[in-house]
Amino acid sequence: MTSAAGSDSAGVQAERTYLAWTRTGLAYLVVCALFLRRAGEGQLWFIALAAPAAGAAVGVLLRAHRRYVAMRTAIDAGDSPADARLILTVAGATALVCLTGLIGVFVS
Amino acid sequence: MVGEPAEGSAPDSAAPPGRRLWNRRRPRIEEVGERPDYRFTLANERTFLAWIRTALALVAGGIAVVQLVPEFSVFSGARHVLGVILIVLAIVVSATCYRRWDANERALRLNEPLPPSRLPLVIAAGSLVVTLLALVFIVFSKGTK
Numbered sequence: 001m002t003s004a005a006g007s008d009s010a011g012v013q014a015e016r017t018y019l020a021w022t023r024t025g026l027a028y029l030v031v032c033a034l035f036l037r038r039a040g041e042g043q044l045w046f047i048a049l050a051a052p053a054a055g056a057a058v059g060v061l062l063r064a065h066r067r068y069v070a071m072r073t074a075i076d077a078g079d080s081p082a083d084a085r086l087i088l089t090v091a092g093a094t095a096l097v098c099l100t101g102l103i104g105v106f107v108s
Numbered sequence: 109m110v111g112e113p114a115e116g117s118a119p120d121s122a123a124p125p126g127r128r129l130w131n132r133r134r135p136r137i138e139e140v141g142e143r144p145d146y147r148f149t150l151a152n153e154r155t156f157l158a159w160i161r162t163a164l165a166l167v168a169g170g171i172a173v174v175q176l177v178p179e180f181s182v183f184s185g186a187r188h189v190l191g192v193i194l195i196v197l198a199i200v201v202s203a204t205c206y207r208r209w210d211a212n213e214r215a216l217r218l219n220e221p222l223p224p225s226r227l228p229l230v231i232a233a234g235s236l237v238v239t240l241l242a243l244v245f246i247v248f249s250k251g252t253k
Contacts, residue, residue: 009147010146013146013147013150013151014150016150016154017150017153017154017157020153020154020157020158021157023157023161024157024160024161024164027160027161027164027165027168028164030164030168031164031167031168031171034168034171034172034175035171037175038175071150074146075146078143079143080138080143080144080146080149081146081149081150081153082137082138082149082152082153082213084136084137084210084213087153087156087206087209087210088206090156090157090160091156091160091202091203091205091206091209094160094163094164094202094205095199095202095203097164097167097202098163098167098195098198098199098202099199101167101170101171101195101198102170102192102195102196102199104171104174105170105171105174105188105191105192105195106188106192108174108175108188
């Protein structure tokens, strides 16, 4: 069994984090699908409510691989892989999705 | 205390204390302490993402309970009550998870204990309220039929 501090630990840790990003992107897609389901019933303006979740899903899923590469590069260079701006952006996008969800509940 | 400007001068720890009076802006994370083990940073990031997914699951649950669950016969807005509580919980999570990530990252860089959080308690209490309300709605809906 490889030690946590072993030479391949960086790859595994970054990979786990990449998978966490991917799961998060898929979670945005689920919220988007719930809105689009309502839009499919004829209430087309639910597409507007689905837009933030769809945008966040696409953004996170596209960004996940770049984030993985950036993590590996930072770790190999001995730098911190933390990215405060990205974290803040995701938190803001999630807050926006939550607000659209609240609007969706009130108008349903 | 983690996150206070006075604590954030570790790379520049030789700076005179008087400098703190001039720089009241919260220092950037990169300026705080020293670089932690990358495993802790990535674990903190995964925890943040887990909170984000929790918020999204609460939103999805709130929308689903309004869209997919049949109307309770207790009163007409029962589903909406459950949905709104779930989504308000999601808003609380999404509004606080960045601050939580930031506090953890600063604590890691300063080699301090991670700050406690009340968020798990809030989520547990909120989930309990939703569950009990749903139970009440179900029981009384059956009783009225």
